[in-house]
């Protein structure tokens with residue numbers, strides 16, 4: 001009876017829990033997690049996890065209906081907000097593409113990997129396959145353990161459908177960090193990935209993380225209370241990038257020809273009903289509150305403040321009940337940017353607990369407490385399941401108490417019976433009393449036995465005792481009593497387990513970044529976010545990619561900074577054009593007499609039209625970026641097309657990134673927040689207007705150049721005053737161990753900042769004055785008006801030069 005009542009009481013929570021038990025890695029031991037993971041696969045067998053997804057139907061772009069969700073939601077994001085990616089872009093070949101092709105035999109493994117990415121980006125599959133063969137051959141020669149198997153995603157344990165997606169996206173071979181982190185994450189262990197910028201960390205965590213989730217995901221659509229994957233990012237732009245990669249990995253197809261809801265740039269609903277959502281700014285929070293934005297979502301990409309804001313709402317649409325994997329991208333940046341909300345959110349997500357007021361204080365804590373009350377998470381609310389659990393616990397406590405009393409009575413009765421050689425009566429009476437006790441909770445409101453009932457039972461027991469005559473009977477009754485006692489203990493243990501675990505196992509946590517520090521890991525351990533984490537450290541995390549040059553552009557004072565930048569940018573352009581001319585001449589000489597293939601001609605034409613220099617300029621703040629934008633645009637007119645990336649809300653940052661990725665713009669003016677994680681193609685120069693705050697920041701800024709697929713290297717330039725130079729030298733040379741070239745523009749008489757700049761400035765101002773003088777003499781009547789115009793023009797010119 002009691003068992004059936006437990007079954008009834010826990011019925012409302014049984015299904016999700018049963019699913020979690022069979023599918024989630026609940027303990028810290030890796031071996032246990034592996035076992036549980038295997039169990040997951042068995043549990044998911046009703047729709048085999050290795051089932052291929054519905055084909056990523058590239059034709060769906062022209063036939064929106066084919067991928068439209070049944071809900072009628074937009075299947076594709078707004079076209080105007082789309083970040084294009086390689087397969088939608090005209091292919092751009094690096095200037096040294098021919099050199100790459102010629103030197104495959106001399107390349108080391110890393111260069112081959114890079115060359116492979118270049119070949120794939122260029123859709124030169126013949127070359128890609130040659131490089132692939134060469135890479136496999138080299139790896140086999142090196143006798144590395146990894147090479148005994150084919151070096152692909154499937155061999156690492158990634159489900160076939162996902163391995164196929166990764167390869168189609170151009171991730172043909174997993175990079176080193178991907179090779180090393182994938183098996184660890186697949187084992188279910190908490191993981192810390194630390195490796196240098198641009199090494200492929202995003203796919204290193206997302207590919208295996210996606211492997212951990214249900215696929216197809218609608219196996220339990222009615223049960224889905226919240227996302228299975230939570231990805232925390234430090235910035236809006238990074239969030240957008242991650243949303244897109246997740247969507248593409250899951251098989252989504254985004255095309256500029258597909259329709260989309262302009263108000264909802266993250267409404268990605270892909271094949272098999274996959275939903276990826278971003279909660280990265282107020283607009284998404286509002287959408288989530290207003291509608292079904294988060295309903296049935298599989299992966300949520302969020303900044304901590306926005307996710308916490310959502311969680312804090314009285315009727316929060318966000319629940320972490322179904323969470324399986326949490327990926328924390330750039331933990332150090334998250335801690336810097338969201339010192340209070342990051343910790344609270346992690347506590348809420350990992351422990352499914354309301355953030356404590358001590359960790360946050362103030363309004364955040366109050367909001368979080370309100371969120372805890374309002375959240376749909378049963379572990380954090382007093383809903384039906386919780387009420388049932390409380391009732392069950394109370395019942396069991398009473399049961400335990402009664403059982404003890406009963407045992408005492410039974411023991412006394414048994415002793416008396418033994419002494420009197422007629423103990424069976426008392427024993428039977430005890431058994432009957434126990435029967436009664438066990439039956440009691442099932443009767444509604446029957447908390448306590450009535451004296452009459454007890455009397456009746458005792459009478460009947462006494463009667464039974466009188467009838468019992470043999471020792472065998474006594475023995476049976478004792479055994480029965482012991483059995484019942486055992487059952488009761490078992491039920492108590494089950495109830496305690498149900499009550500103790502609150503109520504789900506900890507999600508797997510993956511911390512990832514180029515500069516994850518020991519302090520970050522210690523914090524994560526102390527807060528219980530990770531348990532026995534496995535550290536995957538590749539190369540020298542915290543280092544900038546090899547092959548980059550570092551330069552200090554030294555100016556005489558703060559007011560000369562923009563001028564120094566302009567001057568240096570012009571020099572870069574001149575140098576790049578000269579190098580391109582030389583390369584073209586060399587290529588022409590090499591191909592002299594050989595007939596050019598149509599493909600080669602096409603490549604050359606593309607190279608001629610490609611911007612020779614692609615630059616990111618980091619201003620020191622948003623205000624500085626705003627101030628610098630117009631003077632820079634004016635000064636670089638004809639040399640560079642500017643795109644300005646400010647961390648404002650709405651679509652503006654996406655449009656700015658779009659323009660730069662799309663090669664409409666060749667210079668991206670950004671703020672320090674863009675230093676993290678942004679993956680922009682073929683950046684040749686990264687400039688900082690002023691000293692970066694610290695070496696970590698320098699590393700991240702530098703990492704925007706020299707990414708996988710970029711064979712062009714890159715130059716990292718910092719425009720500093722003479723006073724700031726020693727600090728930069730300390731940062732770059734001492735802390736990071738890099739070589740820093742110093743170019744003092746004025747002292748070396750280079751560029752406009754030197755005599756040329758001053759002469760030009762003087763000349764222009766003089767011209768303006770002369771014109772003004774002539775106007776004054778010759779045009780008496782219109783004097784007033786024209787004077788005013790000239791004055792304005794001169795003032796504009798002065799302003800520009802002052803800023804420069």
Ligand SMILES: Nc1ncnc2c1ncn2[C@@H]1O[C@H](COP(=O)(O)OP(=O)(O)OP(=O)(O)O)[C@@H](O)[C@H]1O
Nearest residue numbers: 117171173174175197198199200201202677679708
């Ligand atoms: N296996 C692969 N093969 C080819 N290209 C890859 C592979 N993995 C990732 N890439 C590409 O390499 C580039 C860098 O990857 P990613 O942005 O993940 O680097 P990261 O280590 O996260 O850098 P950061 O530290 O700056 O965030 C991206 O353009 C990505 O598309």
